[in-house]
Amino acid sequence: MVDFQNLAKMSRDDMAARVAADIPDGAYVNLGIGLPTLVANFLPAGREIVLHSENGLLGMGPAPAKGDEDWDLTNAGKQPVTALPGAAYFHHADSFAMMRGGHLDICVLGAYQVSSTGDLANWHTGAADAIPAVGGAMDLAIGAKKTFVMMEHLTRDGQSKLVPECSYPLTGKACVARVYTDLAVVDIRPEGFVVTHIIPGLSFEELARISGVTLRDGRIGST
């Protein structure tokens, strides 16, 4: 029985760093609001990665110094950002053409659930009194060449967010390529969930039990 409380789960920053490490030099990337935003802080030195912001910016830079905020220069979360040399501004239809036309290499999104066929649920809990809001999530989910998800492996009450089929309303069908959680990295392949990394101290069998879904072991050296 795994001692879940004392597991060396990845921090949010650890997860962000792991996602960032997988983004190649020269990639065009959109980081969704929330957890994925952290990825920007860990982009590896020596790689030039161009960040896209849905509200009309390619070449997004880090947050400005305090006092230098320009409220006409914000990201998808409406926080002030900067523009790097080489940046370009454009209008919303052009910005979403970049997504929907398949020009982005990678987008990173948060999620409530990901299914074994790569369905994504991240916009709506389905709760009756919730105010639904979708923003650009559905466009990003289906538009980028690869959609990565970053999320905790389990909900607060211990339910796996990797599921055979999403119970929450879908954001997109068969769109997720890979999931980064605080416990593992899991690819979505034609055969289903394939684990490529597990944190130290957690076995594949324990991960499979916690996840409650069929997992395949795709770690290098596994058979």
Next chain:
Amino acid sequence: MVDFQNLAKMSRDDMAARVAADIPDGAYVNLGIGLPTLVANFLPAGREIVLHSENGLLGMGPAPAKGDEDWDLTNAGKQPVTALPGAAYFHHADSFAMMRGGHLDICVLGAYQVSSTGDLANWHTGAADAIPAVGGAMDLAIGAKKTFVMMEHLTRDGQSKLVPECSYPLTGKACVARVYTDLAVVDIRPEGFVVTHIIPGLSFEELARISGVTLRDGRIGST
């Protein structure tokens, strides 16, 4: 019997001037290649009329002085033009959005035939060995708020170009609002061809006989 040879037919410049006189101040206008291009020379002083060129220019000005040609600044006929103060450049999809989205007030096109329901034939004679070419004619015909046609009333061998139904391949259906010929000005209305002007020396009856189609007399003062 009208003495057709000695009729005071309108010259091409006269026709252009008459079209120009009907273009109101502030109008956005596209002038098709060929005969309609002449309209630009007769825009009434004191009116500000913005000319659109399909290849990505609003605010087109007159031809440059000899020696000042810039071959990156041309009109739809690939002739050098100029840009007025207030001009803007844009790409082809935006340019045709202006046409197709109904933003132009008027376009003026040449024609082989116009039917009594406003069908336009101006791109193809249908001849077997002709090289077909359409350019922006179909977009202009259906896009502008009003499509005017400028053409000789008769073909070289005396056939009327106002027809019950076009025998040449269509450019657009039910798209022509008014026809300016060297003999008359003819509106297309729900009831068909309505003549609003005839050149001096030609009676309505003679015009109707030459035209070989049903005409209604809509001249001011006619009953």
Next chain:
Amino acid sequence: MINKICASAEAAVADIRDGSTILVGGFGNAGMPFDLIDALIAQGARDLVIVSNNAGNAETGLGKLLKEGRVRKVVCSFPRQVDSYVFDGLYRAGKIELELVPQGNLSERMRAAGAGIGAFFCPTGVGTLLAGKRETRVIDGRTYVLEYPIKGDFAFIKALKGDRWGNLIYRKTARNFGPVMAMAAAITIAEVDEVVDLGALDPETIITPGIFVHRVVPVAPGMD
């Protein structure tokens, strides 16, 4: 002579009738035409349909218009904001209609309206609640959902500079929906920080050509 400059925001919005559909630019507060919205609040038109990315922040701009009970329906992608309590309350009380549209569909549907497209097969939203009962079609092995244009009776947008022909340039990401909404409305009203002489804007860098703009209202920059 063409002169699209209006003396005031009040004059620019005077003819807006009850029941109008108004496209309102901005992404959060960036590019939000606050002066035009304030003028509309004062003007009094009711039963409005507002198409905008968000549904107002706090009690300014759209939030204020909503609070005054003037909006029948909101068409937007992201109503829920930290300070969208006015919309949230109306929605929970069943006092306002919401058409939730993915952000890319929102912009593409307005572009379609501006470009004369009758409808288009769209990759976003397929298999989701937001596709509803829309027609779908498989094209080249991919499923698309049929989406229709969104047209405005009016568009309210915010730009940096404008001239008397209505040519506009924007500032940074405040550009956002402005150019698309300008295309999609019967009457587009732009508030600008600065009116410049005709010819002062470089024709290479004009973002919205004047053909898409009907009224230009100078407002005091940074007064929002």
Next chain:
Amino acid sequence: MINKICASAEAAVADIRDGSTILVGGFGNAGMPFDLIDALIAQGARDLVIVSNNAGNAETGLGKLLKEGRVRKVVCSFPRQVDSYVFDGLYRAGKIELELVPQGNLSERMRAAGAGIGAFFCPTGVGTLLAGKRETRVIDGRTYVLEYPIKGDFAFIKALKGDRWGNLIYRKTARNFGPVMAMAAAITIAEVDEVVDLGALDPETIITPGIFVHRVVPVAPGMD
């Protein structure tokens, strides 16, 4: 590091295979990427499909490519020019296929390819020969014809300035099809009069953001 600058037009077109579809910018000679076309002629790929507004002038550029018998099919709006005798001859001899497309459909179909649209109901060409047997539909009382995207394996475009990220600006009406073709091709190659440092182009005035451009080739201005 991102560096899209190619040493030569020859290097930029080296991987083009027989049978490729190539979108070629320009409206007449304005915006025509002559250096890339010359490099393609030298490179040798055959059986090409060329999508361009015109079908070549005299025996330069596309005219030369056609004359060398390298083009299987031309997709264009206006092949007939005063000096398009090479195309005319091939066409009359039945040695080349022509898909004639209204100019607005040509640009909108390429934009659709670039924007991920599966197909769109289009107002142009309804009831004409060029609508052929395409599906039609009445929407809001108006008839539309269904048009599909045009995608390129490559696009050849001409711009004024570019940087190593592929950001481009154009010159006057030489802009024409460039930005639309850049969106619509798997690999977009831009020849530019000048390569500038990253950051030298004002982000407000970049017309084609680098995401749409894969290779940038400096050419001698005015050498065409």
